[in-house]
Amino acid sequence: NHCFPPGRRVQSSKLGPTPPRLLTEEEYRLQGEVETRKALAELRSFCQSPDFSAWSTVSRIQSPKRFADFVGGASHVTPSEVSVHEREFGLESLFIDEQLFEEDDDDEEEEE
Numbered sequence: 001n002h003c004f005p006p007g008r009r010v011q012s013s014k015l016g017p018t019p020p021r022l023l024t025e026e027e028y029r030l031q032g033e034v035e036t037r038k039a040l041a042e043l044r045s046f047c048q049s050p051d052f053s054a055w056s057t058v059s060r061i062q063s064p065k066r067f068a069d070f071v072g073g074a075s076h077v078t079p080s081e082v083s084v085h086e087r088e089f090g091l092e093s094l095f096i097d098e099q100l101f102e103e104d105d106d107d108e109e110e111e112e
Helices: 025-047 054-058 064-071 079-089 091-111
Strands: none
Touching: 025 064, 054 064
């Protein structure tokens, strides 16, 4: 027999582990931004270290100047890439998604 302190309940093993709390959309976006910035800083730091083989890396990439600019501190994305991303995944796409879902909802109501 195992002893447990008074007042402490033992969780039944039948219940299993409690599922993790899901992130809200805002928490997910924020965590993505934070982790991306952290990973880019680590990559930039590694590329500036003496262990990094710059010549072999540069010989295998499509845009050596862009890569060199990134290692020197420039953004990893261009303004045009940001614009395309905003169009595809930003507020405009959310508005379009909402319209599509609203149309689907209308169809379902008519079927009932």
